[in-house]
Amino acid sequence: MENIDTVALQSQAIQFGIQLVLAAVIFIVGSWIAKMITGVVRRAMEKREVEETVSKFVSNIVHAILLALVIVVMLSEVGVQTASLVAMMGAAGLAVGLALQGSLSNFASGVLLVMFRPMRVGDYVDCGGASGSVEAITMFSTQLVTPDNKIITIPNASVMSGAITNYSAKSERRVDLLVGVSYDADLAEVKKILADVVAADERVLKDHDVTIAVKELADSSVNLVMRSWVKSDDYWPTFFSMTENVKVSLDAAGISIPFPQMDLHIEKAA
Structure with missing residues (x-):
C-alpha cells in the first residue's frame, strides 16, 4: 500500500513538474510574443508620426493586457482556477473604467486626434x-x-x-469681400474699380479666377461680392488692406457706400 502511495506521489510530482515546466515555457514564449506585438504596435504608430507620449502610453497598455493574458494561461496550466480571477479582473476593470470615464474619453479622443490629424x-x-x-x-x-x-x-x-x-490645412484661401454701393452708382464703373484694386495687390494669386459680381439688391444698397485667392499666410493682411483700398478707391471716384439710415417724421399736434 505504501509503495502504491509512493508511486502515486511520484507520478503526481512528475506531472506537477511537467506542468511547471510548461507554465514556464508559456510565460517565456508568451512574454516574448507580447513584447513582439507591442513593438509592432509602437512601430506602426511611429510610422504614422503619433506623438511619442501617446505611442508609449498605448504600447504599455497593450503590453500589460497581453502579459495579463499570458499569466492567466500560465496559471491555468498549473491547475489554478482562473475563472474567478478573470471575473475579478473584469470587475476591477469595469470599476476603474466607470471611475475614469471622462478621462478615458479624453484620452481616446486625444489618440484619435494624433492619429488622424x-x-x-x-x-x-x-x-x-x-x-x-x-x-x-x-x-x-x-x-x-x-x-x-x-x-x-x-x-x-x-x-x-x-x-x-x-483654416491652415490648405496652402491657399479665398478672400471674400462684400461691397455695398448706392443704387445711383454705375455698376460697370464699380466693377472696374474693384478689379483694379484686386489687380494692384501683389499677394493675389494670378493663376486663380477673380469673381466680381452683384450678389444682392439690399434695402439701401447694391451689394457686390469680390472674391480672390491668396496664400493662407497672406489672408488677413490682404483682407484688411483690400478692404481699406476699396473704400479709398470708391471715395476717390465719388461713389458712395450707403449706410443704414432712419427718417423720423414729427407731426405737430393740433
Whole structure:
C-alpha cells in the first residue's frame, strides 16, 4: 500500500513538474510574443508620426493586457482556477473604467486626434467652441492660443464631439469681400474699380479666377461680392488692406457706400 502511495506521489510530482515546466515555457514564449506585438504596435504608430507620449502610453497598455493574458494561461496550466480571477479582473476593470470615464474619453479622443490629424501644432482652428492657434495636443486636452495671446485648454472629448474648422490645412484661401454701393452708382464703373484694386495687390494669386459680381439688391444698397485667392499666410493682411483700398478707391471716384439710415417724421399736434 505504501509503495502504491509512493508511486502515486511520484507520478503526481512528475506531472506537477511537467506542468511547471510548461507554465514556464508559456510565460517565456508568451512574454516574448507580447513584447513582439507591442513593438509592432509602437512601430506602426511611429510610422504614422503619433506623438511619442501617446505611442508609449498605448504600447504599455497593450503590453500589460497581453502579459495579463499570458499569466492567466500560465496559471491555468498549473491547475489554478482562473475563472474567478478573470471575473475579478473584469470587475476591477469595469470599476476603474466607470471611475475614469471622462478621462478615458479624453484620452481616446486625444489618440484619435494624433492619429488622424485633423489639425497640427501651429494651425489656426475653430474647435470645441473656441478659436486659436494650436499650441499643443496632449493625451487629455488641446491647448489653443488666441490672437490676443490667451491660452484656452479644451478637453479632447469636446474637440472630437463637434466640427473642427482648420483654416491652415490648405496652402491657399479665398478672400471674400462684400461691397455695398448706392443704387445711383454705375455698376460697370464699380466693377472696374474693384478689379483694379484686386489687380494692384501683389499677394493675389494670378493663376486663380477673380469673381466680381452683384450678389444682392439690399434695402439701401447694391451689394457686390469680390472674391480672390491668396496664400493662407497672406489672408488677413490682404483682407484688411483690400478692404481699406476699396473704400479709398470708391471715395476717390465719388461713389458712395450707403449706410443704414432712419427718417423720423414729427407731426405737430393740433
